[in-house]
Amino acid sequence: MEIKIQLTDCPKQKTKDSELGFGKVFTDHMFTMDWDKENGWHDAQIIPFGDISLSPACNVFHYSQETFEGLKAYRTPDGHIQLFRPEENFKRLNNSNKRLAMPEVDIDFCIEALKKLVEIDQEWVPYSEGHSLYVRPFCIATEPNLGAHNTSMVKFLIILSPVGAYYASGLNPVNIYVEPRYVRAVRGGTGFAKTGGNYAASMLAQEEAAAQGFSQVLWLDGVEQKYIEEVGAMNVFFVLGDEVVTPELRGSILPGITRKSVIEILKHWGYKVSERRITVDELMEAYKEGKFTEMFGSGTAAVISPVGLLRYKDYDMTLSDGKIGELSQKLYDALTAIQWGKAEDPFGWTVKVC
Numbered sequence: 001m002e003i004k005i006q007l008t009d010c011p012k013q014k015t016k017d018s019e020l021g022f023g024k025v026f027t028d029h030m031f032t033m034d035w036d037k038e039n040g041w042h043d044a045q046i047i048p049f050g051d052i053s054l055s056p057a058c059n060v061f062h063y064s065q066e067t068f069e070g071l072k073a074y075r076t077p078d079g080h081i082q083l084f085r086p087e088e089n090f091k092r093l094n095n096s097n098k099r100l101a102m103p104e105v106d107i108d109f110c111i112e113a114l115k116k117l118v119e120i121d122q123e124w125v126p127y128s129e130g131h132s133l134y135v136r137p138f139c140i141a142t143e144p145n146l147g148a149h150n151t152s153m154v155k156f157l158i159i160l161s162p163v164g165a166y167y168a169s170g171l172n173p174v175n176i177y178v179e180p181r182y183v184r185a186v187r188g189g190t191g192f193a194k195t196g197g198n199y200a201a202s203m204l205a206q207e208e209a210a211a212q213g214f215s216q217v218l219w220l221d222g223v224e225q226k227y228i229e230e231v232g233a234m235n236v237f238f239v240l241g242d243e244v245v246t247p248e249l250r251g252s253i254l255p256g257i258t259r260k261s262v263i264e265i266l267k268h269w270g271y272k273v274s275e276r277r278i279t280v281d282e283l284m285e286a287y288k289e290g291k292f293t294e295m296f297g298s299g300t301a302a303v304i305s306p307v308g309l310l311r312y313k314d315y316d317m318t319l320s321d322g323k324i325g326e327l328s329q330k331l332y333d334a335l336t337a338i339q340w341g342k343a344e345d346p347f348g349w350t351v352k353v354c
């Protein structure tokens, strides 16, 4: 399929890197393509970034038929721009689309479209240390029909947003609280899919945690509420003695690409990594025995997020003296060096754009 390109007549003024924050500023262009039952995917185009017009009856507004992805483009010291494991994101988008009963996309075509888009908007990739261009591909069901049946029309878009360094003043430990009441997902549901509905269902718990001074909630499984699942938009890892543990993927957890990369790096370094079920009780026991020493989250936005305090009901676990754990720092340094092209990429994870 050919991509029609229409460049903007009025490029926007760029925001200063120091004022970027996350996800509020958008570049000059976006990619869109449409799908319907008769024609499949068609009308691939790169057009000026702007509002889109949709019928208020579109399925997505009423029944949340939506999927999304998140990845980044980085500016390297030798003046190139690169992506981190984009193929993994489009593979995951297809898994999400299958679950949400939407059509799959052609992975190679989407990577080419993304490269073209980033190349056109390359001046929007920030130059400052720790800054990057966040990439948000997403699919929405666009058939104007209130009938609660599967959609016959889908729109796929990619929008780009220059973002600041997640940790403006260096890596910082966060406080997390184990959510005792609400659940995020259950096996057989949509937990493994990156879809807006999972987030809508978690906003209230997030708000209540924030009111108590916690930055995120740690979700327990939706059936017995005793097995650890993940944090809001991050997977989690625990250092227990000489074992690094992360909850195994059983259908209710989002299979993070950062999670996968952390596991691969740790194995490469010779660590003992286990993907297994782990209960909050096991964590508390290990903490009492002095074996649970470090915890961190993994996700595209923050890369590695060290946890300084974990609370379950009335029990507080202080980790790494409330500071950045040794392994968290080591992983953060290794991953960010590969992503920003400051170190060799022995795994072949980066893809050059231009």
Ligand SMILES: *Cc1c(COP(=O)(O)O)cnc(C)c1O
Pocket: 070, 194, 230, 231, 232, 233, 234, 235, 254, 255, 256, 257, 258, 259, 298, 299, 300, 301
């Ligand atoms: C996106 C996301 C993650 C992290 O995935 P990465 O591919 O590492 O960015 C973890 N949990 C949830 C719920 C997510 O939506």
